[in-house]
Every structure is written in structure tokens, then in C-alpha cells.
Amino acid sequence: MLRLPEFEFLEPSSLEEAVKMHESATEEVAYVAGGTDLFPNMKRRHQEPQTVISLGAIEELSTAPEEVEIDRRRFVTIGANVSLTDVSGNQLVQTLCPALAKAAESVSTPALKNMGTIGGNLCLDTRCNYYNQSFEWRRSIDFCMKKDGDICWVAPNSPRCWAVNSSDTAPVMIALGADFVLMGRGGEQIVPAAEFYNDDGIAYLNKGPSDILTQIRVPITPGSGATYLKLRRRGSFDFPVLGVAVWIRWNNKIVDDARIVLGAVASYPRIIPEAATAIIGTDLDDDSIEAAAAAAFRPSKPMDNTDLGLAWRKQMTKVYVRRALHELRAQTD
């Protein structure tokens, strides 16, 4: 039986208390919400916090999705601890942000979605099949730079880690222009989703260590549409080997604004402005869709560290971007 190592388990009842606990820890410390990412990683000993701070008892994190007005803009807000099941099954989310509902629905399995939270999926540790392995396996290759070693086996000459951002919901949040509310040492701050991620397999989140993602704010943009397509081997369990999130704002059947974001092809959700540019100002005719697909193909750089081959995954970028855009065009008909 694969077991957890020993650790100190803390259960603060407020955000302030949680941050304080994190700040005062002298050794490695981790927050945990659903546990579906952290605990397997701890069992394999590639995350080894001596202290684990549970966010489960902090009530405000569990605020169900609601429609609110902030600074005269309308948002759907979601508490970070809301389970993926409750996000994907929420009527408000399904109506106002169906792409998010779809992305949340596509995560892992029903039982894991009951446990895993939206905040957890957005902060998901980057993945790599040189890294998501047991201690013994990793020791056999003398470890890698993300944990206990010096080298990135995916690209041995690289100074950086190429672990993959494998979140389904993160690309959608960026495409939708969501904001994340963080609580940390300096109090509350609001970070656009697009600025929350770094292209680095190790320092993949752009936040202070003790900062807690507390709330997600998804803006409601009239006349917009969005979707998320996920590529993976099986209809459940599997992380994406490619995610395509597209958001479009229409103005009289013309694309007024757009965002195209690729998941699982880099250490962060990769925004492809040139793909968006290719469709802005068009009525999303076949030519502009092809141009966007081609634009997304070039910067899509999957590495040999997930399921399925990288060359094929790169090719699929074109197919999936094309399909996503066709889907959005069909929605307007």
C-alpha cells in the first residue's frame, strides 16, 4: 500500500489564520483543498511538505457560484473550494459560462470531481511523466530538476523545467478573461487569470507562497461565446494532452474580439494572440479559421512528457482550434 508520509496537519478556520500559519512555517508547507493533486504527489514523495494546511474549514471559500456586479461589470463569482462537480453542475455556470462548465466536467472522474476543487484545478501542479513517478522510479534516473535533481530529462540541455500545465479550467479562465482573487500577507489582490501562470514547470504560479486563491470572477460579456475542447486518450481519468479554449465577442456576426488559449502544450496555458488576430474583424469564414489554426500550430510546442506522441499532439492543435472555431461559428447560426 502506497501511504502518505508523516506531516503536520493544520485546519485554520479563516483565511487570515491560514496565511499566518503558512508564513510561520519553518519548513516546506502546502495548502490542501480537495487533496486529489497534493496527496498522490506526496505519496510518490515528489511533494514533501512537512506541514499541510487544510483550507476545508474556511467557509467563505465554499461560496457557491453567484451572479454579482462589481464596478458596474457583471461577473459570476465562484469560491475556490467549490468542487468541480458543483461548478460543472451549477445552473448559473452552465448558462452564463458553459465553456467553464464543460472544462470542469471534463476533469478526471466523477468521484475525483466530487473531491477536487476549482481552485485546486487552477493551481494544479505541473505534470511530467519523469516527475509524476514514485521516489524509487525517479531515483533510477537520478531525479529531475523539479524534484531532488538537476536535469530536465525532457530537454536535457535546458536550464528550465518543462513540466506541463495540465489544468482544464485554467485555459478557459484566461480565454474568458477571468480574475482571480488572492489573499496573502499583503491582504487581498486581484490578478487577471492571464497573469497568474508562468512558463516554467517549477515556478508555474505567479503568486506569493502563502497567497491563497480565494475566488474566481468570470466576467459576463454580452454577445460573446466560448468553448473548450479537450484531447485525451480516454473519456475519463485522463489529463488533457491538448486543451483548446476559445472566447469570441461578436458584433453583428463579425468577430469583435477573441482569445485563443492552448492548454497542456507548455508549462502555462499558452495564449495565442496571433490566432485571435487572424479571426478578429472576420465573420469567421473558413479562411480565417484556417489562418487561426495555422497560427496556433506554430507556437504549440508539446514535449515528450505526456501520453501520446508530441508530433501528433502538435498536429492536433490545428484540428482542435479549427473544430473549436467551427463550433462557435455554428452557435451563431
Add this chain to the structure above:
Amino acid sequence: MAKLRVTLRVNGEEREALIEPQATLLEVLREDLELTGTKHGCELGECGACTVLIDGTPVISCLALGRACQEKDIRTVEGMADPEPHALQTAFAELGAAQCGYCTPGFLLTAEALLEEKSEPTRDDIKDALAGNLCRCTGYIKIYEAVELAAARMRGENAQPTQEAIYGQQ
């Protein structure tokens, strides 16, 4: 590290145990409470064998801390027979939906939660609900048939396995 005293409500019974503080619910059930009906196939949330219900919702017991499950209603396969087997258990037995029987407890509890929510699930509803439970013996088909049979009986119908399920297509 010092052991931790916990009280868990399992199958309606208050159970006290002295556990390793980091023990998962799976370990507490199997090793401290002798409820070995809950199985394990990976301990990483990758197979669904250890599924139990917490407050009626399927969860993966290998990824839940035992200590964090206090004050919740935990239901394991042992709690399904009271003492007569649950309609799902009877249907699984009748249709051979349990072959080796190892993944079976996880399927039963997941299916029970589904039927609690939907008394007349479609085949697709069943596939979706059970998509996080791996079975290597049955090809899932006898499991779908058993869930459908149990659902019908739980709705009060006098249902029997179909001829095709038993003998194949003639």
C-alpha cells in the same frame, strides 16, 4: 508521530480508532476498523476501487484523510446489506456483474449514489456515473445490466434479467 484518536460514523455506527495522523480513510477503514470490503488498486486515485460514500457522495477513500472525515456519514459496502443484500448487490450477484469481485464495492457504492439521484437512469447516465471505476473482468456490460435491473426493482417493478443478458442473442 503520536497516534490520533478519531471518531468516525461508518454505516451508521460510531467507531472510535487510534490512527496514524496521516492515515487515509482507506487505511483507517481497512486497517483500523477491519472493514476490508473497501479495496485498493493504486492508492493514487487512478482506479476507483476504493470508492466509498461520504454524506451520500462517492469519494476516493485513498485520497481522503481519515481524520478529515469525522462528523460525516461514511458508507462502505458492508453497510449496504442490512442484513439483506441491497437491490444492487442482489442484481450484481444475479447477473455475474462481480467476476473477481475486487472492483465491485466501488462500483456498488457509485451506483447507489447514482440511483439515489436518478431512479431511472439511461445507459449513458450509468456509463457517465461509473466512468471513474475501472473493471478488468466484465467489460462493464453486466454491470450496466445489473444497475438497470436494480433500478427497476427499486422503482417497484417486478424486473428480471433479459434473455439476451443471460443467453446472448439467439
Add this chain to the structure above:
Amino acid sequence: MASSESRGADALRIVGTPQTKIDAVSKVTGRTLFADDLKLPRMLFAKILRSPHPHARLTRIDVSKALEAPGVKAIITGADLPIPFGILPVSQDEHVLAPDQVRFVGDPVAAVAALTEDQALVATKLIEVDYELLDTIKSINDGLTKTTPLIHDYGDKDNIHKLINLEFGDVEEGFEEADHVREDVFFFEGNTHLPIEQHASLADWGADGKLTLWSSTQTPHYLHRAASKVLELSPAHLRVIACPNGGGFGGKSDPFSHEIAVCKLSMLTGRPVKISLTREEVFYCHRGRHPVLMSFKTGVDKNGRIKGMHLRTALDGGGYGSYGVASTYYTGALQTVTYEMERYKFQGARVFTNKVPCGPKRGHGTVQPRFGQEVQLDKIAVDLKLDPAEMRLQNLVKPDSTTANWLYVSTIGLGQCIEKVVDGSDWKTRYGKLPYGKGLGIACSSYLSGAGLPIYWNKMPHSGVQLKCDRGGGVTVFCGSTDIGQGSDSVLAYIVAEVLGLELVDIRVVTADTDLTPVDLGSYSSRVTLHTGNAAIEASEKIRDMIAQAVGDKLEVPAERIRLADRRAFDVEDPEVGVSFAEAIQITESSVGTVGSLGSYTPPRSPGRYRGAGVGPSAAYSYSAAIAEVDVDPETGFVSVPKIWIGHDIGRSLNPIAVMGQVEGGVYMGLGETLMEEMAYRENRNLMHRIPSMLDYKSPTTHEMSDVVTYLIEDPDPNGPFGAKEAGQGPLLPIMPAVANAVYDAVGVRVDEIPITPEKVLEAIRKKEQGKEGRYGPKEFPDVPWPEPAQVLPPWEGGDGRETDPPARKVK
């Protein structure tokens, strides 16, 4: 065992009717105890330290620090258990713990027993081992060509473990006679069983100087032999109990290091010791499907009748022998039992590599060449513009015949299987006519109902059954067979209840315990229903006859008029005259003493007498035909299989519902292998297993599983108990080629390699679009230093089943 068959189907009350398996309620209520559910007072926990290197010499091992660690009670290394073992007598090449050389990442090196599993784990990390790294043998090609370093110091040549060369008639002559000859190369990647239960074992060295081992094993008898040999313990003092297996599929058929290690640790500590493997360790046990590269050269006449076939196979065996010699023979054994074949030549080679050892998985060794054979037949049908289903139907092996390689086929229901799936799938109106992206494909197969010979040479029965009758009317069945979920315990109960006129609830079944039960060789080669079933019939009929005599005497009715039914023994001509079964036992016991009996079964001797003829014979062959319907996404290459029609020749279903489950389960496992399952290694990174986890080793979920329409063809076989043949393995075999053939029908490309992943399909489609051959697959078969062939004449060429001496032909 024709006597119970002669009772006639109308007389059967249990056989052929749906039954709840006798252990089903226990399983669905969570009461069945699997090996890891067992717990004994003062039990210790064991962990194994495994090699981090694919190939190395051990130069130093120091356990002193680990011995000091908290809770540690004992540590053993290779020096503690120097005697080698292995499942086959010809491959005694494993050690419980490596004494001097490690041969794959995961090879066991040391074992620790401690108070807790965590303490044992910590201690393994404190064991110091120095290794001198050796070059690795990574592939079939390496194994065939690299002469140093040697993975083992035995084998047919350098790193080639086994070489086979058999000729049944002159295939060259067949090719000359043929109207059409084609040669195709295929590759089948290795894959693993992935039982949901991880292997676990518990050993207890008793105060009486006897050892008991509980284990998740499919073969307690072979484990008993191996463990007693290595432990230098008399088999009389070792008791092996196979727990119910949480899935086996062949993966729990070898004696494993961890099983014997806990025995030794228990003997050293005087306490019970348990081990429960992690999923990653289960991948390092493996013994699954061999990667096989194969070449088929086949000549046919214009009707697709096979004039000659030349098959070459090359197997990547991994680090140890396991069942590999048998696996190699099996790759060439069953080509001849489906379609008539006038001449046949088989060459097989197995190489050692520094990967996890391969062995038997469902369909053992026959699955890979069946894929190649059935895909090539499909190509031939296309070449000849014949309907692939019709072509197969026209060329079936006849019942009661002997094949070119001297396998005796008693019954063959394959024709009906084909007809059923053809009708059910609307093949005639849909094959070749579906829109681009949709397709149908057909394939057939056959499998053994039990191997004709045991693993080790002996003349003893393959299966023994003992019955004990209670004065109260209960009957206990003792048999060494092991229930791995297939329902073998229930089969014993059905048969005994049927023959003795009892209800299932009256039968207690005690199995898989080497102290209590007569030997049964184990749950492999789909042998249990046929072998134990026949032994159970023999034992039951002895009781029936004893009762008939005693009760007949008492009632003054001739013994032959006494019938057993409805828990009674009565005069068949005047059913009112009779006694209850319990009374019948009491009467019999008063007359002859304690009522018990023994039954045993040995399959009939096969007519083949050449070296290698021991692999392939069976008392009965099951047959399957499948049609797969696929959807291929031509932009991604993704293949989904919405529906499969399968016909299976079961002889007779003892319990149709259990047979249905075996068929559907076989289809499932076949589908997983077809589409996604593979043992993948990183050749440039220490030859690591790329994905030793349930998440990354892909097995189909509910979303990938097809709808299955099953047809059970019942044509009782004279050798089967009540006519029954196997269902556990056969239905898996046609799935891979049926899907591959359907992919061709859908998008016009051939993927001559398993698994059929989207990448491969897309590449083949792209090539076709570029005007190249629309194919993905291996291009050539490597050079192999084949030995001189053994020449055996087929029956119709006047052969006698022996090698011709001198050879009938000059070797070309």
C-alpha cells in the same frame, strides 16, 4: 466423460441454466477475503528493495544500517536464498533476490520485515548496494545481434533464449502451387494484465515447523513446488493457499519473488509476514503479453484456400525465462486449427532483454500471431476480391480431423459463429459500403480448453477432485483449482449438484489449498472447466453409483433404476419409492462405510510426437468469430468501436450467464489491447518503464467500451464436461484483427501494429493521401540464426506425427 453427457440435455436441471455464482453474494457484500485482507496476530510487514538499474552486477550489499532502523526484524538478500527457480523446468533462471546480477529495473534485491509497512519501507532505503553497470539489451534486434553482455548464461545462442524451427510439409511447394502469395510483417506491442488487485501474500511459520502461505496466485501447485525447492522445505511441510484472486488474466501464474521472500522472512522471525505490492511493483511482476514481431508468408488458391504458410516470430522476452519457451511455441501453435492449411512452417525466436519479464496473458502467445494471420487473410480476401467472411467459411477445418502440425480437432462451431455475426451485423449489405470513416471488419480465432501437457513432465492427472458426503446430506468438494473470478468454484458445485441431484446450496466447495485439496494444475490455459469438470463428474458418478447400489439394495430396486434428483434417491419407474439424499447417504454409509470418492482427469494424448508437439494440443478447441464496427476520425486518427458482434463456440454453457461475462470481458480486454494498452519503455533513459501506473497505462473506461452482441454456439464436445469448452480466453483473440480490418474498411489504410493508436492511423492516412502505401507497421523481419528445421510430415502426406529421419527434404 461421455456418461454424464449421455444423460441428455432434457435431464439437466442446473447445467445450462443461469445460476448465481456460489461466491457472488460474498463478493458483493464485501465479505470475500482477498490476500491483503488477511491479518494474523503479531504480523509483520515486508517491503522489497528493487534494482534501480536495468542491467548490472551486484558488487556489494550492506544491510547493517537498515537492520538498525526502528521496527526492523529481518532482512534477506540473494545470499539467503541461493537456489534458483522458475515456472518451467527448462528455465530455472530466477532468484528470489538477485545474488549477483540484476536484469531489469525492478528486479528484487533485498527484502525487509518490520513492525509496520512504513518502517519496512524506510529500511529498504538504508540498504547500501553497489552496482557495476552493464550494457543493456534493449530490443528484439539487440537480443538477436549483441553477443555481450549476456543476460543469462544459458539459452540457445548468446542472448537468444529459444529458437524453434518446424516444418510440416514443404511450404515452398505450397507457394509454387498457390495462385496468390503474399508476405506481411506485423508487430504486436507488449501489454500487461492489470488486475485491479495488486499481488499480496502472507506467510506464517507455525510452531509445528510447518509453513503456510496465502497468496494471490492462479497456480498454487506450481508455487508450492517452487517455494519448497527454494526454501529447502519438504513440500509436505509447506501449505499453499490461493486466495480468491482479484483478477489474474495470467499475471499471477508464475511463482514470484515476493511470495517466497515472505516465507523466508516468516521462518527467520517466527512471525507471520505479509506483503502487499504497490501498483508500480505489479508492473515489475508483469509476465504479460510478449512484444512480437512476425512475418507471415501465405500462399492461397483463388478461393483463398491456404496451400502453405510460413510464419516467423520474434519475441521480446524481458529479463527472465518465465513461461517464455511455451510462449514461443504458442506463437506458432494454433494457426492451423481454424482454416485448412496444407503445409505449414513455423520459426520462432525469443530473446532476453533488460525489461520486465514477459509471460502468459489471456490467450498466451496465440494472440499476437492471430492478429497477423487474420489481418493478412483480410488482405488476401481484398486481393482476390472475395468476401472475407465467405472466404473464411469456405476453408474451415473439419471436425474430427488432424491438422498439418498434428493437432486433433474434435468439434468446431466456427462456421455457425461466422454465420451469426454476419447476420447480426448486416455484414452482407454493409461491409465495404459504409461511408468514409465507418467500417466493418471480421476475424476469427481459436483457443485451447486446457493445455494437453502439464508444465513439468509427469504422468499424473491434471486435475483431482475429492468428494465427502455428510450424513446430513451435504457434500463437500475438494479441488486444487483456483477461482480467479472466472467462476471455477461454482463450476465444481454445478457439476456435483447436477450429478447428485442436489441444490447448489447443499454443496460446500473447498479449493486451492495444497494441504486439503487434490492437485489441480491451476487457472491457466483455460483448462479448469474442462479438466476439473471432468474430474468432478468422475467423482460424482462414483458416489451416484455407490448410492444407487446401496439404496437399490435397501429398496429392493435394481441399482440402474435408482435416480438422484430433487435431493432424493428414487426408483425412476416409481418415483414415490425413494429416500431423501441424507437418508441415501446413511444407507450407503451403513452398507459400504464412509462415503467419499475421488475423480481425476488427464486430457487425451495428442497424436504429435515431435519435439515441441507438447504445446498446442488440447482436449477441445473453442472458436470465436467477431465483427467490429468502427468510427475513424480521419482528421485525428482516433478509432472508436461502437459495436462488436461476437459468436463463441462454447460447446455447452454450464452457466450461460457466467459464459456471457467471460465473453464480454474477453472482448473488453481485447479492445483495450487493440486501442491503447502497451508496456512502454524509455530506451534512452535507463530503459525505464515509462508509465507504471493505472493513470498512464491506459485501460478502457465505460466510455471506450463497445456495445457487445454475443451469440453462444452450443455444439457439445465429446471431451467436455456435459460438452463444455472454454470461454475465458478465446473471445479476446479476434478483437484486434477485427478492429484492424474494420479500420481498413473505414479509411482504406492498414495499421499492421498493435495497439492501433490515433498517431499510427493518422500517419497511414497521410501516407495514403501522399500517394504512398496507406500503411503503418514494421517493414522487415530481422535475420535470425535458425537451427536446422525439424521436418514432420502432415497426416495426409503419410506422416506419423514424428520427425522424419532422415529429413524428407534437403534444407534450402
